[in-house]
Amino acid sequence: MVQSQTLDRTFSALSDPTRRDILEHLTRGPASISELARPTGISLPGILKHVRILEEANLVTTEKRGRTRECRLGPEQMDDATMWIESQRLRWERRLDRLEAIIERTKGEQR
Amino acid sequence: MVQSQTLDRTFSALSDPTRRDILEHLTRGPASISELARPTGISLPGILKHVRILEEANLVTTEKRGRTRECRLGPEQMDDATMWIESQRLRWERRLDRLEAIIERTKGEQR
Numbered sequence: 001m002v003q004s005q006t007l008d009r010t011f012s013a014l015s016d017p018t019r020r021d022i023l024e025h026l027t028r029g030p031a032s033i034s035e036l037a038r039p040t041g042i043s044l045p046g047i048l049k050h051v052r053i054l055e056e057a058n059l060v061t062t063e064k065r066g067r068t069r070e071c072r073l074g075p076e077q078m079d080d081a082t083m084w085i086e087s088q089r090l091r092w093e094r095r096l097d098r099l100e101a102i103i104e105r106t107k108g109e110q111r
Numbered sequence: 112m113v114q115s116q117t118l119d120r121t122f123s124a125l126s127d128p129t130r131r132d133i134l135e136h137l138t139r140g141p142a143s144i145s146e147l148a149r150p151t152g153i154s155l156p157g158i159l160k161h162v163r164i165l166e167e168a169n170l171v172t173t174e175k176r177g178r179t180r181e182c183r184l185g186p187e188q189m190d191d192a193t194m195w196i197e198s199q200r201l202r203w204e205r206r207l208d209r210l211e212a213i214i215e216r217t218k219g220e221q222r
Contacts, residue, residue, distance in 0.1 A: 004128045015122035017115045020195070027202040073203065078196045084131070085189045085196070091138035092184065 006058075010081045013057035018042060019050050023059060023073070030072040117169075121192045124168035129153060130161050134170060134184070141183040 037047040054060035148158040165171035169185045
């Protein structure tokens with residue numbers, strides 16, 4: 001089962017539009033902080049702060065290369081978040097299936 | 112395309128363990144505020160505050176019935192969040208496919 005704190009961090013990291021833009025950018029390949037900053041109009045320290053939050057949530061990894069910091073998608077990506085959401089959907093669908101079965105049974109009894 | 116603010120609210124709502132517990136509870140069927148509070152040890156006003164945040168994110172709907180407030184899963188549930196995460200996964204997979212094609216081509220040229 002996914003650790004609750006991991007999910008807190010993942011969902012919290014995803015709750016900001018700039019951070020989601022950074023992740024979208026990184027699906028196209030690794031990028032430096034300044035490459036990530038360019039389309040946003042946000043300062044480098046501002047972007048770095050967002051990248052740190054994504055890094056703490058394991059959604060991004062960074063590596064210092066000379067004078068630049070290369071960012072790429074983390075190995076876990078959004079699997080934890082997807083798994084949690086999917087498990088909710090399954091519970092919900094099972095519940096609908098049970099309700100459907102009850103309705104069918106009631107119909108049968110009424111015939 | 113899903114509105115950015117909608118995703119902000121959805122992910123932010125999901126970033127709290129009590130709110131995720133409330134959603135898990137509601138996959139088993141509608142519940143009152145006090146039914147939701149019982150397993151958590153959190154006060155009724157505390158739970159109501161969490162429910163309000165889930166309501167603003169359209170993850171939960173509530174209806175006043177006499178002296179109790181019935182809570183149930185909202186119609187949209189977590190579809191927006193799932194859609195966004197899935198779209199990222201697709202981009203990422205397309206990128207892996209492209210990389211794979213390039214590697215295959217390079218191999219062919221080396222033969």
